[in-house]
Amino acid sequence: MSQVFGTPRLPAHAVARTDRLGRAVTLAPVLPERRAILFTGPPGAGKTRELDHAAELAERHGWTAIRVEASAREPLEHRFTRAIGADLGKLRREFGGFRVRKLRRAVRDLTQRQRKVQHGAEVRIGGGPVQFVTKKQWDATPLDNLGTTLHDVADRLGELSPDRPVLLMVDNVDAASPYDLAGLSELAEHLENSGRPVWLVAAGGTMTTSRLLAASQRMPFELRELAPLSDPELTSLLTVPLDRAGIPYEQAGVSSLVRSANGDPGRLRTLADTALSADGITAGGAAAAIERVHSRSAVLYQARWDKSTNPQKAVLAAVAAGSPLADIPGQWQQLDEARQELVARGLIRETTDQPTITDPGMHSWLKKTLTQPAPHLPHHPSLAPAASITSAASTPALTSSASPVSTVSPAAPPSPARTASLASTSSLKAGAAGPGWTAGRVLGTTRAPSYTVDRKDGEGRPISLDQRVPGGTTVLFTGEPGMGKSRELDRAQGLAAREGWIAVRVEASSREPLENRLIRAISQDLDTVREHFGASAARTLKKDLDQLAGRTRRPQAGNEVRVGVPGAFQVVAKEQHESEEPDEVGSNLNELADRLGAISAAKGEPLLLMVDNLDNASDRDLVALTELSARLEQNRQPVFLIAAGSNQTTSRLLEASGGQAGIETDVVTRFDIRKLEPFTDAELRPALAEPLRQAAVPHTPEAVDHLVQAANGNPARLRALATTALDLADPTTGLTTPGAHQATTRHNESSRPLYEAAWHNCTPAEKSLLAQAAQTTTGIPLPPATTSRWPVESAATRPLTQGLLRATPTHLTLADPGLRTYLQTRLTHAAPQPTNQLTTANGRPTPRIPERGDRSLKLNR
Numbered sequence: 001m002s003q004v005f006g007t008p009r010l011p012a013h014a015v016a017r018t019d020r021l022g023r024a025v026t027l028a029p030v031l032p033e034r035r036a037i038l039f040t041g042p043p044g045a046g047k048t049r050e051l052d053h054a055a056e057l058a059e060r061h062g063w064t065a066i067r068v069e070a071s072a073r074e075p076l077e078h079r080f081t082r083a084i085g086a087d088l089g090k091l092r093r094e095f096g097g098f099r100v101r102k103l104r105r106a107v108r109d110l111t112q113r114q115r116k117v118q119h120g121a122e123v124r125i126g127g128g129p130v131q132f133v134t135k136k137q138w139d140a141t142p143l144d145n146l147g148t149t150l151h152d153v154a155d156r157l158g159e160l161s162p163d164r165p166v167l168l169m170v171d172n173v174d175a176a177s178p179y180d181l182a183g184l185s186e187l188a189e190h191l192e193n194s195g196r197p198v199w200l201v202a203a204g205g206t207m208t209t210s211r212l213l214a215a216s217q218r219m220p221f222e223l224r225e226l227a228p229l230s231d232p233e234l235t236s237l238l239t240v241p242l243d244r245a246g247i248p249y250e251q252a253g254v255s256s257l258v259r260s261a262n263g264d265p266g267r268l269r270t271l272a273d274t275a276l277s278a279d280g281i282t283a284g285g286a287a288a289a290i291e292r293v294h295s296r297s298a299v300l301y302q303a304r305w306d307k308s309t310n311p312q313k314a315v316l317a318a319v320a321a322g323s324p325l326a327d328i329p330g331q332w333q334q335l336d337e338a339r340q341e342l343v344a345r346g347l348i349r350e351t352t353d354q355p356t357i358t359d360p361g362m363h364s365w366l367k368k369t370l371t372q373p374a375p376h377l378p379h380h381p382s383l384a385p386a387a388s389i390t391s392a393a394s395t396p397a398l399t400s401s402a403s404p405v406s407t408v409s410p411a412a413p414p415s416p417a418r419t420a421s422l423a424s425t426s427s428l429k430a431g432a433a434g435p436g437w438t439a440g441r442v443l444g445t446t447r448a449p450s451y452t453v454d455r456k457d458g459e460g461r462p463i464s465l466d467q468r469v470p471g472g473t474t475v476l477f478t479g480e481p482g483m484g485k486s487r488e489l490d491r492a493q494g495l496a497a498r499e500g501w502i503a504v505r506v507e508a509s510s511r512e513p514l515e516n517r518l519i520r521a522i523s524q525d526l527d528t529v530r531e532h533f534g535a536s537a538a539r540t541l542k543k544d545l546d547q548l549a550g551r552t553r554r555p556q557a558g559n560e561v562r563v564g565v566p567g568a569f570q571v572v573a574k575e576q577h578e579s580e581e582p583d584e585v586g587s588n589l590n591e592l593a594d595r596l597g598a599i600s601a602a603k604g605e606p607l608l609l610m611v612d613n614l615d616n617a618s619d620r621d622l623v624a625l626t627e628l629s630a631r632l633e634q635n636r637q638p639v640f641l642i643a644a645g646s647n648q649t650t651s652r653l654l655e656a657s658g659g660q661a662g663i664e665t666d667v668v669t670r671f672d673i674r675k676l677e678p679f680t681d682a683e684l685r686p687a688l689a690e691p692l693r694q695a696a697v698p699h700t701p702e703a704v705d706h707l708v709q710a711a712n713g714n715p716a717r718l719r720a721l722a723t724t725a726l727d728l729a730d731p732t733t734g735l736t737t738p739g740a741h742q743a744t745t746r747h748n749e750s751s752r753p754l755y756e757a758a759w760h761n762c763t764p765a766e767k768s769l770l771a772q773a774a775q776t777t778t779g780i781p782l783p784p785a786t787t788s789r790w791p792v793e794s795a796a797t798r799p800l801t802q803g804l805l806r807a808t809p810t811h812l813t814l815a816d817p818g819l820r821t822y823l824q825t826r827l828t829h830a831a832p833q834p835t836n837q838l839t840t841a842n843g844r845p846t847p848r849i850p851e852r853g854d855r856s857l858k859l860n861r
Contacts (some may be wrong), residue, residue: 004241004242004245004247004272004273004276005238005241005269005272005273006269006672007238007633007636008048008049008266008269008633009048009049009052009633009634010052010246011237011265011269012048012240012241013236013237013240013241014053015229015233015236015237016051016225017046017050017226018227019224019225019226019227020225020227025039025050025224025225025226026050026053027050027053027054027056027057029061029688031165031199032222034192034221034222035188035191035192035194035198035199036075036187036188036189036191036192036198036199036200036201036202036220036221036222037199037200037201037202037221037222037224038102038173038202038208038209038221038223038224039051039201039202039203039205039214039221039224039225039226040203040204040205040206040208040209040223040224040225040226041206041225041226041227042206042343042344042345042346042358042816043345043346043663043664043665043669044264044265044266044267044666044668044669045204045226045228045264045345045346046226046265046485047171047204047205047226047755048171048172048203049213050203050224050226050417051067051169051171051201051203052168054143054167054201055067055167055169058165058167060859061165062092062164063164063165063166063167064087064157064160064161064164064165064167065081065166065167065169066080066083066084066157066164066166066167066169067088067167067169067170067171067173068170068171069079069170069171069175069630070082070170070171070172070173070175070176070180070659071172071175071176071588071623071627071659072175072176072177072620072623072659073588073620073623073624073627074588075179075180075191075198076150076170076176076179076183076184077110077183078106078783079362079400080109080110080150080153080168081110082591083790084103084157085155086105088100088103088104088107091103092162094162096801098641098676099159100160100161102156102159103153103156103157103160104154106153106155106156107153107269109152110150110152110153112151118137118639120135120136120137121135121136121573122134122135122136123135123231124417124564128480128536130461136371138196150183150186150187151186151190154166154168154190154194154198154200155190155194155196155198156186156198157198158194158196158197158198159196161197162196163197164197165198165199166197166198166199166576167199167201168187168198168199168201168536169201169202170184170198170201170203171202171203172203172204172205172659172665173203173204173208173212174205174208174211174346174659174660174661174663174665175204175623175659175660175661176659176660177659177660177776178211178214178215178660179215181211181212181215181216181322182215182216184200184202184212185212185215185216185218185219185220185221186216187200187632188200188219188221191616192220200221205658205661205663205664205665206225206343206344207340207341207344207661208661209223211661213661216229216250221426226388227263228262228263228264228755229263229264229265230263230347231258231354234258234261234263234268235254235255235258235541237265237268237269238254238257238258238268238272238281239254242281247280248280248282249280249282250281250282250283252282252283252286253275253280253281253282253283253284253285253286254281254286256283256287256290257271257272257281257284257286257289257290259274259360260286260360260361262289262358262359264358264359264458265601265667266666267359270293271286271290271293272289272291273569274289274293275288275289278292280615288521290361291571293361293515294360294361294364294365295367295458295459296459297359297361297362297669298365299478299647299675300650300668300669301362301365301366301675302647303648303650303651303653303654303668304345304347304362304651304654304664305366305369306648306651306793306797307651307654307655307664308342309338309341310787310791310794311330311334311335311337311338311792312338312341312342313789313790313793314328314330314335314338314790315328315335315338315339315348315355315436315485315829316342316347316348316785317366317370317785318364318784319348319354319355319356319357320357320363320366320370320785321367321370321614321785323353324353324354324675325355329787330787338557338846339355341663342355342415342695343355344663345663345664346358346666347359349363353624353662365594368788368809369809370784370785371784371785377653385560392805410775425718425845437827438480438632438726439722439723439726439727441695441699442691442692442695442726443722443723443726444691445693446716446719446788447486447487447490447772448490449487449687450691450694450695451686451690451691451693451694452491453493453683453684453687453715454467455484455488455680455688457675457677458677459675463477463676464488464491464492464558465487465488465492465495465642466491466492466494466495467493470640470642470672471672472635472670472671472672473632473635473639473640473641473670473672474629474632474642474643474670474672475640475641475642475673475674476639476642476644476645476649476650476653476673476674477489477642477643477644477645477671477672477674477675477676478644478645478646478649478650478673478674478676479646479647479675480647480676480678480714480800480803480806480815481646481716481802481803482714482715482716482717482730482803483676483677483678483714483715483716484676484678484715484716485612485644485645486612486613488644488674488676489505489610489612489642489644490649492610492642493505493592493608493610494606496606496608501605501606501607502525502528502529502532502605502607502608502610503607503608503609503610504518504522504525504607504608504609504610505608505610505611505612506518506520506521506610506611506612507611507612507613507616508611508612508613508615508617508621509613509616509617510570510614510616510618513618513620513621513777514611514617514624514625515548515588515589515624516590517860518589518609519545521546522541522742523542523545523830526538526541527540528816529599531601532603532605533599533600537599540595541595541599542597542672544592544595544821546559546592547591548588548589548591548592560573561573566590573657578731588624588627589624589627589628589631590627590628590631593609593628593631593632593635594610594631594635596609596639597632597635597637597638597639599639600637600638600639601637601638604638605638606637606638606639606640607638607640608639608640608642609628609639609640609641609642609643610641610642610643611641611643611644612643612644613644613645614643614644614645614646614649614652614653615645615646615648615649615801617645619652619655622652622653623653623656623657623659625641625643625653626653626657626665626667626668627657628641629641629671630665630666630667633667633670645799646695646801647675647801648797648800648801650668650673653668653671654668677713678713678714678806678815679711679713679714679715680713681705681708681709681713684708684711684713684715684718685708686706686709687715687718688704688708688718688722689701689704692704692735697734698728698732698733698734698735699735699736699737700735700736700737702737702740703725703735703736703737703739704735704740704815706737706740706744707721707722707725707740707743707744710740710744710817710818712815712816712817714803714815714816717816717818720747721740721743721744721747722743724746724747724750725739725740725741725743727743728742728743734858742748744818745816748818748821748822750825751818751822752822755818755819755822755823758802758819759823759826762777762798762799762804763795763798765791765794765795766795766796766798766799768795768804769795769796769799769812770799770804770805770814770819770823771823771827773805773812773813773814774814774819774820774823774824774827777813778813779808779810779811779812779813779814780792780811780812782811782812783812792812798813803815803816804816804819
């Protein structure tokens, strides 16, 4: 990425922000009278940048600034405890140890629970081997030891220097829990009344005000809303850095980029960087850059659309088409709420007349995606099995000390094609296809194939990290099951091994938090860290891992007094209580990223954190990943997060980035998202033809073509089909066309239990959708942008994630031709009547599809 324009957190040129009325928003050296300030605005408006400016202001004037980021994963008290604890040494040097002593005690007690105490007495009589003991214990917990609050901590900070301001800054307030929001409101009101020189400066989205009111029924903040930048302001963000760098530009190109940015400085930076990396900022270069950015953002547009509720989709469709919102059918209250949520998400912008789509690229994507012909499905009472299978429409990186563990979530079963490929693994080792060659020798293994096809995106750029460096500190591989996402992580891991870099690889699981797996993986690789970075770095990292793994403990302590003759008669008085140790707040992945970044930056050596199978990650783990990604981007150190998941992972990450509010931030928009599309037949053919040629296996081009077409763009399915074909091949003739047809039939039949299991796990709406898709080779035409489309998209969500369905701009098709054959055969005598909607004319749900032969699916298993 070009450094001409800087980064979102450190721009090369900044402008003073104003609100919609033209009033100054940015904090000035003379702080406002109000003690609590809240910056609001949609994602990407520059709220975090305003906090950065406040921190710079404090540093220039020698003020004390404590900054944290709200999180859905832990309370604000824990984050303030860590942040202030990290600055205690600096505060001691500035104010002296005696003055900081009260602050240290207040911070220590901030997370302290009420300590339980018990008193007791006992009498012991007798000696020798037998002794009689009688005792009694009772609760003596004091009611006045309740720890401290954020109010106390703020007061102690204010007492350090009455004439020196203190800034308590909280970013991403949207992610905070209602409990934390109530605490912030109380703290703001306390600061307003205390008169101490402590200011609370917070930042959140446009819905933050509503959530604060709901949490505390009051609004003690001074609101500062960030308005979109004007065209002259955006123009200066481009021309000033270009003039400083001596880079020529055309005014027409600048104007074109500014119009496309539509008031968003982050979008302008992306457009300008793209233009500079290609043809420069000229009229033609700007047009090409705009088209390229819009094309690359399609996966984000789709994710935002998938995340939207049905009322939000209706509002987006109407705004994109320029239709009055009053014409949308449905309850106006739901539509009005959807409109407000879309504004908060930054997808639409309110104007005096009609809302508009904020991103011109998404506007174009919506018009293209939603303007489809009306669906037409053949109305036929029965289905006939298909006669033949047709083809489908045609940076530095880092090492793993932890072997990936394959886990399957009950809510997201594996796709039949991928599972069938795994089921064929035994034949790779045991099956003999001919003299001297076996399927395993010809094809290699799933994770180490004998021939690798280099993937490219729509612009012709390599997808693999060993061929194209990351475009940021976070890389996300997405795609259908079986498309090779784990293989891309393998290639990145191989690059790290060749270069001698450290890479840590784990697999997300619904059974265990991501922190646990990363702790285990890094701990197992501490010897490698010691070899690369020294014993001191390894010891410090081990300490951080211990804090990350720390759990709240309740150690016990006690005292007792014994009076009497030992072994004869004794009276004992005792007290037992929880230890005086304060509660451990531990650390989180952000602190671990800071440590890893410092270690890697010291040696200038990249380090990779790799997470596979994000589909199995919990919502809490996805929140942790988005926070980790934001921290890595902020640190600007050579630590990279590389992850892999299905197409729905992007929308889940958008949801997770918003924390408790669910209003996505712009952190995911800066991911380097690399989508693995289904192969075309021409791209997939070498994956089979080349291994056959290299192993000197006799084959016909027609046989290879048939297997490639039957794979329908899925390399995992092609491997499974090829394995079956090689097992059946004659030693003399090798792979023939009749043998390929026989292998396809046999593979489909062997996959029948997997198809049945996937079908059994579908809901009635999903079954209805799959049955309709099985009727034709072209699939289900998507309805136009009306209310009939939203239920179809909702029902398709899980089948798309599981690889049962595949979405094109106009249709939903079955991804596996074998599943289509299975469904046609299964439903021949009990096919559902095709409909364009998932509900009947009277509004009732589509009835459950009868099972073939009226038998329970369990009997077929």
